Structure formats: structure tokens, C-alpha cells
Amino acid sequence: MAMMIVMYHILPILLAILCVECQQVQPLLRYPKPVCGTRKISTRGLIVGGSETVPGEWPWHAAVYHVQDEGRVRKYVCGGTLIGAKFVLTTASCAGNKHRRGKSDASVVELGQYDLAESSRQKVEVAVKRAIVHEQFTFGTPKNDVAVLELRHAVSFTDYIQPACLPKESEAIKEFESETGTIVGWGNKLDGVLADRLQSAQVPIISLIECLQSDPDFFGKTLNTGMFCAGRKNGTAPCFGDAGGGMFFKEERGWVLRGITSFTSAGPIGECNTQQFFGLSNVVYYLEWIQNAIGKSQGHLRRKNSTSRSCGVRSTAIQGLGRNGEWPWQAAVYHVHRGSNPGREFACSGTLIGSRYLVTTVSCARYEAKNGTNFPIVVELGHVDLNDSASPRVSVGVRKVFVHEQYVRGDTKHNLALLQLRNPVDYTDHILPVCLPDSSLSDMQFGNRSGSLVGWNTAERLQSVQLSIVRCSGSDVSSKVFCAMSENATTNCVGDEGSGWFLNKNEVWTLYGVVSEPRKGCDYQQYLELANVATFSAWIKNKINQQDD
Structure with missing residues (x-):
């Protein structure tokens, strides 16, 4: 059985593009996420070439309806x-109204649905509050064909309703070329009739070069950044x-959404061309846009590697200190030991300034091993007790x-x-970035500013202490270093190297200071020397920009 994906808007035949319409996605940005991409219903295997699914097999797939004539149609x-x-x-192309920019005809979403012709107890119908369409999308072209639908109210997750996982920023679609994924939809069957029951098919991702060579006239005009191709050219393809x-x-963490079915070429009489590859919007390419669209609707904005006002704010869900x-x-930064005595050892502290840095x-x-090689490093985020494995930590x-x-x-x-980091971390109540300073520490009055030094010290549980800026008598300090000391004889000790000194x-x-190695060991009467982060801000941002370009 051929698997075809139905598209509601058919672009002009002159463009030979059939645009496909779809639904919205939400990653929870700065709040704890539910488990994503996990089926709650046992299913049979999929059949390459298109097959009917079973209820609950694709609990994140949604049906989008346009409601007209005051709800009568x-x-x-x-x-x-x-x-x-x-x-x-x-x-x-599905979410937006081509005649009224910013308005939406996609008024109702059905979740938990399997058979469009039948009603079921597991189905949930939710009205669409708002359609967020990519600002650079234009009807008649598949470029920037992505939108987020915000529902009027949150849905409860059940065996038949679950969220899919979004890809990580570091996972380029090129890394998945030739790998097989699964497309899902209620599109037209070979006879041109819309399928009542949800269909699925397995198809591989195709390289852009192979896609262009298959139909230079069509794909040469339509393919652009933010897209990729998939298909088998054997009758297994999306349709209206x-x-x-x-x-x-x-994947190991669950089912991950990597593409949104967008367009395919048309046949001689305008039918779906199931003997050709089809185009998809690349989710990882639009990931930051998706997250920002959702963030705006929730009253906050997430920026990649944020060092702006979206940083340095504790979650309102965290009440009380400690x-x-x-x-x-x-x-917490760990050195990983390999060889005859494998394991890892707590080495120092660090401060998160972005999702990957x-x-x-x-x-x-x-830090070097005895043989002169550097230890591999692992970072843990989201916890206060080094020995509490039940805390919400991420490694x-x-x-x-x-x-x-x-x-x-x-x-x-x-210093x-x-x-x-190898992968970007998801922001939660327990994992958030701090801000980098814009002004120099030299603008501060020495001895008149007190900040918080945070680290594990020699304890298992995270500690904090107030330290005031002091003059570094007898030292060779420069503008890149400043000194701080506590009035009640508390300072840093083993384990606090790399800890941050923060101003509120x-x-x-x-983050204004980073603790260097104590020159005189664990001495409670000795001031601390800290790297002046303000004088390194440009260096830090430059390194990040070089990696992200």
C-alpha cells in the first residue's frame, strides 16, 4: 500500500510544488520537560512501503482542521x-491564512486520533489559540514553511497522547543522510481518496546532491537552506x-522529530508524484526559531548561548536557599580515569553561561595525567549534593x-x-545560564562591593559565602585579576577552584569572578585571587561565535 501525505494547499502548477500543511510543536524551554518520544502502547513492526498503524502507535501525531462558516463547516x-x-x-502553509497575515484558519486540533471517520474515547479536541507563522514565509514557496500552533489549553498526556522529542542543536541533518526514518499521515491513497486510518512508511534521507540530480528543474528552484529531501521513488511518498x-x-531517548513534510513535485495532471523524492522542513535548522516562538508565548525568550537578560534569573518555582x-x-567538573583503575574524580567547579558552554x-x-595526557572531562549540572544520585542532575x-x-x-x-559541551543542555528549574558582565570591574569601588562565592569546598553539599572586594597588597595583580575576602575568616579551599563569584x-x-588556584593552599586568612570575567567577556563571546558560525 502506498503511503501518501495529503496537502491542503496546492501551489500553482507553474511552480510544480504541492505544499503540505501541518501542526505545531512545543519544547518546554525553562521548565522541567515530560518524557518525550515514548510510546505507551505496544505495537507491531512497520512495513516499508506504507501501512496502517494501530491506535497509540504515534501518540504525538495530530490532525489539524480548518473551521469555517462560524463552526458549521x-x-x-x-x-x-x-x-x-x-x-x-x-x-x-497549513497554519496561516494566505489572505490575512497573522490570522489562522487552523482552528481545531485533534490529538489521540487514529481513524478520522470514527470517534473514540481517547481522542481530545482542542481549539487553536494562536498560529505563529515564520516571519519570512511566503505563500507559493516552501521556503521557511514552518509554524507553531499554540493551543487554548494544555492537554493531559495519556497512553494515546504524548509529545515527540525535538532534535539537539548539534545534530546536523547531514549526519543522518541515508538513514531511514518514519513519515506519518492521513494523506491520499493511490486511488486519490483520503485515508481514514493513520498511515506510516519508512523512507531514507537523501543527500541534496542526489535530490537535485533526480529532478534539476524542480528541485533546483525549490530547495533552499532549512530543507532536506527524503523518499524512495517507488510509490511511497506523501500526498495531499x-x-x-x-x-x-x-533513538535512545525516544522518537525524535527531524523533518516536517512540506512539498513534492506534481504529476502531468497535478496529481502527487509518488515516483519522486519529496521535501521537508529541517527541524534542527529552525530549532531556535521554534523555541523563541514558544518562549514569547510563555512570556520569556530563549536565545542560543544566551548572555542577555534571559540569563541569570532563578526559576520562580525555587523557593528558599540551599x-x-x-x-x-x-x-561540577570531573576528570575521567581510564585504564586499570577506571572511574571519575571531582576536580573543580564551573559556571554555565549558555546551553553548550x-x-x-x-x-x-x-589537568594532566602522569603520562602527560589530558584527562577526559565530564560536567554535571542541576544538583547541590555530589553524592545524591536522586537529585535532578544531568551529565x-x-x-x-x-x-x-x-x-x-x-x-x-x-587562568x-x-x-x-558535546550536546546542548535543556534549561529547567535546576539548569539555567548566568549572565556575563558588560562593564569592567574597574568601575566598582574597592571594598564596597560584596558578592556570592559558590562551590562545594570540602563538603558534599553546595556552599555559598559572601566575599567583599579587597586591595591585593603585595601582589602583582592586574586589571585581569581582582581579590576578595570574607570578614569572618571563610574563604575557598580544596574543590573551589573554578567557582564563580556573582553579583545580584x-x-x-x-558572573564577575572565577576563582584561581589558591597560592598559599587552603588558608582561611588569605584573600582569593579571581579572574576578572569582565575583561575576558569579549574573548569568551568571540570563541563562542567562532564555533556557532
Whole structure:
């Protein structure tokens, strides 16, 4: 049986594009996420070439309806994917009204649905509150064909209603070329009739070169950044009504949405061309746009590698000090031992400044084993007790260490390093970035500013202490270093290297200092020397921008 995805809007034959319409997606940005991409219903295997599914097999797939004539007319138009309790991801061509920019005909979404011709107890119908269409989308072209549907109220997750996972920022679609994913929809069958029961088919991702070579005239005009191709050219393809549905990949963390069915070429008489590849919107390419669209609707904005006002704010769900989430940017850095005595050892602290970046010291990040090689590094985020495995911690490997070019072993002036994580972390109540300073510490009055030093010290549980800026008598300090000390004889000890010193202004926390190695050991009467982060802000941002370009 051929699997075809139905598209509601057919673009002009002159363009030979059939746009597909879809639904919205929601990743929860700065709140704890539900488990995503997990089926609650046992299913049989899928059949390559298209097959009927069973109820609950694709619990994140949604049906999008346009309601007209004051609710008297309701028409199925496309699919979508649930990505959170209040958001569905679909195509802009489905979500938007071509005559009224910013308005939407996609008025109703059905979740938990399997058979469009029958009603079921597991089905939930929710009105669409708002359609957020990509600002650069134009009807008649598949470029930027992505939209988010915000539902009027959050849905409850059941065996038949679950969110799909979104890809991670680092997972480029090129890495998945030739791999097989699953497309889902109620599109037209071979006889041209809309399928009542949800269909699925397995198709591979095709390289852009192969896609262009298959039909240079069509794909040469339509393919653009933010798109990719898939298909088998054997009758297994999307058709009218399948637009907006997802292409999913089974991974360790669950089913991940990587593509949104968008367009295919037309046959001689305008029918779906099932003997050709089809085009999809690349979800990872639009990931930041999706997250920002959702963030705006929730009253906050998430920016990639944020060092703006969206940083440095504790979650309102965290009440009281000494709890998980009090210092959500604090990280524990571990050195990983291999060989005859494998394991890992707590080495120092670090501070999260973006979804993929931490600041710590060079002497910690580049710690060498006896044979002269550097230890692999693992970072833990989201907890306060090093020995409490039940705390909401996240463990991430370090991909790359950036050492300040002027660092010399034993010198505190440039003892600052930037860690790039292997994968971006999701922001939650317990994991958030802190702000970087814009102004220099030299603007402060010495001895008149007190900030919070945070670290594990020699304890298992995270500690914090107030330290005031002091003059560094007898030391060779420069503008890149400042000193701080506590009035009640508390200072840093073993385990606090790399810890941050933070200032709070209007409930927004900023990282101003990073603790270097104590020159005189664990001495409670000795001031601390800290790297002045303000003088390194440009270096840090430059390194991040070089990686993200």
C-alpha cells in the first residue's frame, strides 16, 4: 500500500510544488520537560512501503482542521506533531491564512486520533489559540514553511497522547543522510481518496546532491537552506493531506522529530508524484526559531548561548536557599580515569553561561595525567549534593577546551578556560545560564562591593559565602585579576577552584569572578585571587561565535 501525505494547499502548477500543511510543536524551554518520544502502547513492526498503524502507535501525531462558516463547516487539512502540552509543530502553509497575515484558519486540533471517520474515547479536541507563522514565509514557496500552533489549553498526556522529542542543536541533518526514518499521515491513497486510518512508511534521507540530480528543474528552484529531501521513488511518498506531519527517528531517548513534510513535485495532471523524492522542513535548522516562538508565548525568550537578560534569573518555582535550583548555573567538573583503575574524580567547579558552554580555570580543564595526557572531562549540572544520585542532575561530556592564549602555568592573570559541551543542555528549574558582565570591574569601588562565592569546598553539599572586594597588597595583580575576602575568616579551599563569584542586581545574577588556584593552599586568612570575567567577556563571546558560525 502506498503511503501518501495529503496537502491542503496546492501551489500553482507553474511552480510544480504541492505544499503540505501541518501542526505545531512545543519544547518546554525553562521548565522541567515530560518524557518525550515514548510510546505507551505496544505495537507491531512497520512495513516499508506504507501501512496502517494501530491506535497509540504515534501518540504525538495530530490532525489539524480548518473551521469555517462560524463552526458549521470543519475540514481536515493537514497533520502536525505535539511537542509539548500546549504546542503543535506544523507547516506555515497549513497554519496561516494566505489572505490575512497573522490570522489562522487552523482552528481545531485533534490529538489521540487514529481513524478520522470514527470517534473514540481517547481522542481530545482542542481549539487553536494562536498560529505563529515564520516571519519570512511566503505563500507559493516552501521556503521557511514552518509554524507553531499554540493551543487554548494544555492537554493531559495519556497512553494515546504524548509529545515527540525535538532534535539537539548539534545534530546536523547531514549526519543522518541515508538513514531511514518514519513519515506519518492521513494523506491520499493511490486511488486519490483520503485515508481514514493513520498511515506510516519508512523512507531514507537523501543527500541534496542526489535530490537535485533526480529532478534539476524542480528541485533546483525549490530547495533552499532549512530543507532536506527524503523518499524512495517507488510509490511511497506523501500526498495531499500529509503536509505538516513529521519524519521521526527512533533513538535512545525516544522518537525524535527531524523533518516536517512540506512539498513534492506534481504529476502531468497535478496529481502527487509518488515516483519522486519529496521535501521537508529541517527541524534542527529552525530549532531556535521554534523555541523563541514558544518562549514569547510563555512570556520569556530563549536565545542560543544566551548572555542577555534571559540569563541569570532563578526559576520562580525555587523557593528558599540551599535547595536544588538556588544556583542553577553551578557545574561540577570531573576528570575521567581510564585504564586499570577506571572511574571519575571531582576536580573543580564551573559556571554555565549558555546551553553548550561553561567557564572554569585552565589549570582544572587541562589537568594532566602522569603520562602527560589530558584527562577526559565530564560536567554535571542541576544538583547541590555530589553524592545524591536522586537529585535532578544531568551529565554531559566536554567536546572541546578553549584555553586563553596568554595563559602560562602558575600564572593567575589568564587562568580562564571555556568548555564546549558535546550536546546542548535543556534549561529547567535546576539548569539555567548566568549572565556575563558588560562593564569592567574597574568601575566598582574597592571594598564596597560584596558578592556570592559558590562551590562545594570540602563538603558534599553546595556552599555559598559572601566575599567583599579587597586591595591585593603585595601582589602583582592586574586589571585581569581582582581579590576578595570574607570578614569572618571563610574563604575557598580544596574543590573551589573554578567557582564563580556573582553579583545580584534587580534579581539578575552576573558572573564577575572565577576563582584561581589558591597560592598559599587552603588558608582561611588569605584573600582569593579571581579572574576578572569582565575583561575576558569579549574573548569568551568571540570563541563562542567562532564555533556557532
